[in-house]
Amino acid sequence: MNNKILKITTTAIFIIIFVVFYKALRDTNIYTPKKKSNNEIPLFSANLFYSNKQINSSELFKLDKFYLLNIWSSWCVPCRAEHSLLMDLTKNKKIKIIGLNYKDKKNNAENFLNELGNPYQEIIFDKEGINAIEWGAFGVPESFLINDGIVIKKYIGPLNKELVEEIRLLIK
């Protein structure tokens, strides 16, 4: 009788362990960032790039409008590549582009904008990279499409022609 209980228990333990390992090993352990959307924009205070004025995020993003928050830096090579697309997007009057200058030197950032043009209506100066974390960003470049104070789409990595076209369609 006891032997039977022991056998059943051992088998049950093995089955449980097998199920747990099977489930765990099937799950991918490569982290893929959540492209969470339909989240409200974070509330934080930040310094503006040119005026150094402290501003609340709610003052930057007005309701009933489309905004593209673009996290960029002068030392970021992919940012250079997507910059011409942002310049192109400024022609569309339905959207305003807000820049978040990430962990940059002001001089370098200014040179970058002088050389490639400034597509940003306002620029947040995020010297320590903490505003970017408020947005749930991982690095540069990253862009957030915002409408009515809600993040409707998040783009990790540089924008390309297809993605800009997608933005154009979304704001139509």
Next chain:
Amino acid sequence: MKILKLFFIIFFIFSFNHLEANTDDMKIKITKNLRCLICQGQSVYDSDSEFANSMKVLVDKKLNEGFSEKQIYDFFKEKYGEWILYDPELNKNTYILWLLPILIFLIGGAIVVKNFKIRK
């Protein structure tokens, strides 16, 4: 009276130092439990990446603002999801992880006790 004043000054300095040390300890504890999402197998504490350094600054800022350890974890969880924590909380996705060792321990213990009784 002078001695009393001196005592108070020393007491104040020591308590202040203690407070500083506590904040530092808490910062280390929190950053060790936060995963650096852009590094491989490193905590925020271990990593020197731009992302991890920003996280360290933010943890420091939040502690100075009076956030508790749990509030800081909740803040990062809201931004990046449960994955950012090395020490996952008990919820519907992690209950097996937490309960299985206890279950195995209890079953194992029961078998051992039973065998002992049989031998007696």
